[in-house]
Amino acid sequence: MPTPFDRIGGEPTVAAIANRFYDLIEQDPAYADLRAIHAADLSAIRHGLTRFLAGWAGGPRDWFERGQCVMSLHRAFPITPALADQWANAMTRAIAAQPGLDPRLGEAMGEALGHMARGMINLSLEQSAA
Numbered sequence: 001m002p003t004p005f006d007r008i009g010g011e012p013t014v015a016a017i018a019n020r021f022y023d024l025i026e027q028d029p030a031y032a033d034l035r036a037i038h039a040a041d042l043s044a045i046r047h048g049l050t051r052f053l054a055g056w057a058g059g060p061r062d063w064f065e066r067g068q069c070v071m072s073l074h075r076a077f078p079i080t081p082a083l084a085d086q087w088a089n090a091m092t093r094a095i096a097a098q099p100g101l102d103p104r105l106g107e108a109m110g111e112a113l114g115h116m117a118r119g120m121i122n123l124s125l126e127q128s129a130a
Contacts (some may be wrong), residue, residue: 003058008101011054014126018049021094034086037077044088057109084121088114 005014024041025031038045051063052070092110095101 004105005054005057006096007058007105008057008109011050014053014057014059015050016098017094018046018053020097021049021090022046024090024093028084028090029031031086031090034083034090038084054084070116071120075122077122079120079122081118081121083085085119087117091117 008014022045025035025038026042049065052061055061055064088110091113093109095106098106
């Protein structure tokens with residue numbers, strides 16, 4: 001049975017989703033707060049998101065084999081509900097922008113990744129910064 005990675009078109013589609021996501025973060029003022037918590041140079045992060053999404057969708061798991069936890073990597077950042085929503089919205093848009101992607105699969109991916117983003121909300125950091 002093909003994995004979601006295979007069903008969406010493999011590496012080229014995963015890379016296109018990650019690149020579209022970061023293009024939105026860089027260019028759309030609606031994501032200015034999200035952009036502000038990222039490094040100036042997004043090239044390494046683009047690559048990392050591509051590798052994460054590939055493994056998450058059932059493709060090569062090299063990102064996961066490094067032993068990193070996506071939740072732990074983000075724990076140091078003040079992720080508010082608004083930032084999590086920005087991330088989820090940009091990811092949903094990036095997935096939806098892919099031509100030929102099964103809309104139901106795209107919606108399921110966006111929903112699952114949105115849940116993940118909202119799971120990274122770090123209210124203790126938000127409250128300590130207030």
